[in-house]
Amino acid sequence: MATTDGAPRRDEQLQRRLARGEETALGELYDQLAPMVHGLAGRILADQTAAAQLTREIFAHVWEHPEAFDPARGSLRAWLGALTHRRAVDRLRARRAAEAGFAGDDAQDGVHDEIRAVATAARVQYAVAALPQPLRETIAESYYDGRTYQETARRLGISEQAAKQRMRQGLELLATELEQERARHRGPTPADPGRADADDADSSDTERADGSARWKEGGGT
Amino acid sequence: MTITDEQHEALRSLLGAWALGAVQPREGAEVEAHLTGCPECAEHAERLREAAGWLSVEEPLDQPAALRKQVLDWCLARRPADLPVPAWGMPYAAETAKFDALLRDLGPEEWQEVAELPWHGGTEYLRPAEVLCHLAAVDGYLAVALGLPDPVPSGTGPTGTAASGTGPAAERRVPPQEAVLPSVPRVPQQAGRPWARIAERTARLTAEQAGQPPQRVRARWRRHCHRLVRSAALAPQGNTPVDFGFVTVPLRDAFVDRAFECYVHGEDVARAVAYPYDPPAPQHLRQMIDLAVRMLPLALAGQRAAHPELTGAAVGAPDGGPGRAVGARTGRRVRLVIDGPAAGEWLIPLDGPEAGPLVGEPVAVMVLDGLEFCQLAAAHRDPDRLPVGEHGDRAAIREVLRATPLLSRP
Numbered sequence: 204m205a206t207t208d209g210a211p212r213r214d215e216q217l218q219r220r221l222a223r224g225e226e227t228a229l230g231e232l233y234d235q236l237a238p239m240v241h242g243l244a245g246r247i248l249a250d251q252t253a254a255a256q257l258t259r260e261i262f263a264h265v266w267e268h269p270e271a272f273d274p275a276r277g278s279l280r281a282w283l284g285a286l287t288h289r290r291a292v293d294r295l296r297a298r299r300a301a302e303a304g305f306a307g308d309d310a311q312d313g314v315h316d317e318i319r320a321v322a323t324a325a326r327v328q329y330a331v332a333a334l335p336q337p338l339r340e341t342i343a344e345s346y347y348d349g350r351t352y353q354e355t356a357r358r359l360g361i362s363e364q365a366a367k368q369r370m371r372q373g374l375e376l377l378a379t380e381l382e383q384e385r386a387r388h389r390g391p392t393p394a395d396p397g398r399a400d401a402d403d404a405d406s407s408d409t410e411r412a413d414g415s416a417r418w419k420e421g422g423g424t
Numbered sequence: 425m426t427i428t429d430e431q432h433e434a435l436r437s438l439l440g441a442w443a444l445g446a447v448q449p450r451e452g453a454e455v456e457a458h459l460t461g462c463p464e465c466a467e468h469a470e471r472l473r474e475a476a477g478w479l480s481v482e483e484p485l486d487q488p489a490a491l492r493k494q495v496l497d498w499c500l501a502r503r504p505a506d507l508p509v510p511a512w513g514m515p516y517a518a519e520t521a522k523f524d525a526l527l528r529d530l531g532p533e534e535w536q537e538v539a540e541l542p543w544h545g546g547t548e549y550l551r552p553a554e555v556l557c558h559l560a561a562v563d564g565y566l567a568v569a570l571g572l573p574d575p576v577p578s579g580t581g582p583t584g585t586a587a588s589g590t591g592p593a594a595e596r597r598v599p600p601q602e603a604v605l606p607s608v609p610r611v612p613q614q615a616g617r618p619w620a621r622i623a624e625r626t627a628r629l630t631a632e633q634a635g636q637p638p639q640r641v642r643a644r645w646r647r648h649c650h651r652l653v654r655s656a657a658l659a660p661q662g663n664t665p666v667d668f669g670f671v672t673v674p675l676r677d678a679f680v681d682r683a684f685e686c687y688v689h690g691e692d693v694a695r696a697v698a699y700p701y702d703p704p705a706p707q708h709l710r711q712m713i714d715l716a717v718r719m720l721p722l723a724l725a726g727q728r729a730a731h732p733e734l735t736g737a738a739v740g741a742p743d744g745g746p747g748r749a750v751g752a753r754t755g756r757r758v759r760l761v762i763d764g765p766a767a768g769e770w771l772i773p774l775d776g777p778e779a780g781p782l783v784g785e786p787v788a789v790m791v792l793d794g795l796e797f798c799q800l801a802a803a804h805r806d807p808d809r810l811p812v813g814e815h816g817d818r819a820a821i822r823e824v825l826r827a828t829p830l831l832s833r834p
Contacts, residue, residue: 223506223507224503224504224505224507224658225505225506225507225654225657225658226496226500226505226507226508226509226648227507227509227517227653227654227657227800229496229498229499229500229505230517230521231493231652233492233496233521234492234521234524234646236651237495238487238525238528239490241487241491242487255488255491255494255495258495259494259495259498259499262472262495262496262498263495263502263503264568265503266499266500266503267499267502279572282804287668291720313760321726324478327475327478328478329480332670334641336639340532342444342479342532343442343457343531344532345444345446346445346446346476346479347446349445350446350677351441351446351447351448352438352446352447352455353448355446357533358533360531360659364437365443367437367438367440367441368437369440370440370441370444370446371437371439371440371472372440374440374443374444374472374475375440375471375472375475376473377478377479378471378472378475381474381475381478381671387452389692409634417459417743423467
């Protein structure tokens with residue numbers, strides 16, 4: 204698994220410390236990954252209480268079973284991201300199924316589409332959050348703050364060429380993520396509802412692990 | 425329209441910016457004209473624009489600061505820690521995490537905002553990254569006490585006061601938990617020698633970090649915080665003395681002091697960037713109040729030395745309690761009642777050990793909110809305008825209120 208040199212070792216150290224029962228390791232794990240876990244849970248479940256609950260469960264799972272993490276298969280972040288995603292989608296599915304329980308097949312179809320759309324949106328958002336900092340920052344400056352690439356370049360103290368390049372590269376990474384996500388569902392965009400049931404959570408987790416590990420590579424801090 | 429390879433490449437390089445709507449109208453028109461005749465670019469553009477479309481999905485939920493404690497408590501209830509963080513390290517762990525969460529969200533512009541950091545002798549104006557350098561510079565005293573490397577580069581060690589030419593350090597100790605009065609309580613009255621070393625260490629670290637991207641300064645500060653807490657958890661020796669240069673305190677108090685300063689400056693930064701900032705958890709706030717109360721005799725002594733006219737009955741409200749005039753200078757005590765979530769009661773000795781034994785009832789009772797008391801201790805409130813419930817000798821209460829901000833430092 205290709206990640207930055209220090210990262211796997213850091214993950215393993217943290218895992219060892221968790222296994223030893225170091226409370227500080229739990230705190231560090233939380234500080235490092237809670238924004239991702241809670242953010243992902245919040246996006247999928249769209250409910251503050253449910254997101255907090257899931258966050259609690261995810262961290263309790265790692266704290267109680269640190270050995271369940273296999274550093275050889277990807278980063279801690281990717282593992283937790285996948286775990287959170289899977290459990291959040293499961294929950295959403297259960298909630299929707301209960302809600303649609305009385306309705307017919309049509310409603311069930313709608314439920315599947317909605318869950319897929321929510322899950323895709325969450326993945327992409329998670330992907331945005333996982334973009335290497337320079338790319339994310341450049342995109343944020345222009346897209347969220349409404350600046351041209353020339354202004355963005357000036358503000359970030361980089362060349363216009365670099366700003367353009369970062370925008371392209373960042374979007375390219377997102378597009379790839381989007382493609383993978385759709386391949387997983389073998390189907391439609393949220394705007395183009397169709398039908399597909401590809402929900403092998405485990406295989407999608409593995410892909411996710413690859414993707415995020417790769418993206419962490421250029422991430423400069 | 426014919427187009428050269430060079431023009432094609434130039435337009436293609438614009439596609440990301442174009443998809444984000446970050447090009448000027450003229451460029452946008454050029455790109456769009458090109459797309460109609462270049463399927464290769466059109467396909468690429470479509471792909472990027474589609475990705476950009478997903479950016480508009482709404483932002484994730486804000487992460488409530490209280491969540492951290494909820495999650496950690498939940499975990500620890502299910503599997504108790506074999507190597508727990510000592511209770512006196514908890515406020516620091518929580519406050520540094522909270523400040524870090526705020527900093528994580530700062531954009532490039534916000535890192536340039538200047539925060540105001542008032543203390544009783546003036547106001548410091550620092551950018552967030554400089555605030556971090558300041559915090560780390562003082563945290564360095566704890567690091568050294570714990571046998572960790574000092575985050576502040578070279579110069580003289582934090583304990584080598586004499587060699588640095590800042591004059592002999594005032595050797596004072598904060599009363600221990602049992603609240604025995606220090607034998608020679610002195611508190612600096614103004615910005616001068618006692619703070620000089622902190623200012624100098626801050627300046628050195630700031631100079632070293634200048635030019636670094638703020639997020640890197642943040643990451644470095646965070647690593648130091650983690651290391652401090654971890655050392656304290658692995659070998660929890662709360663009595664280890666920590667020499668701040670102007671005062672020596674046991675490690676357990678030093679950690680609470682650092683948590684307090686981190687909270688205060690975290691809020692200073694939050695104010696500068698107009699973000700909300702949660703107060704400390706009640707049990708942490710209580711530890712901070714307790715430390716401030718135990719330090720108060722030093723501040724009172726300093727105030728007595730600097731302004732004898734303010735003490736005793738001089739500020740005199742004509743309540744005519746038993747303690748007016750000369751008799752007022754013998755072992756008076758004020759009962760401090762903190763209400764709010766960190767509720768508790770403390771007895772504050774007003775007059776120092778030379779005034780005689782502490783006997784009889786407190787001369788006054790003052791009631792105030794715990795957070796307000798902490799803000800006062802940080803010199804973030806005007807002692808004359810603070811809402812305080814007062815019973816008994818009001819002059820004595822004024823004395824306490826005016827001495828409390830003297831606990832603050834730059």
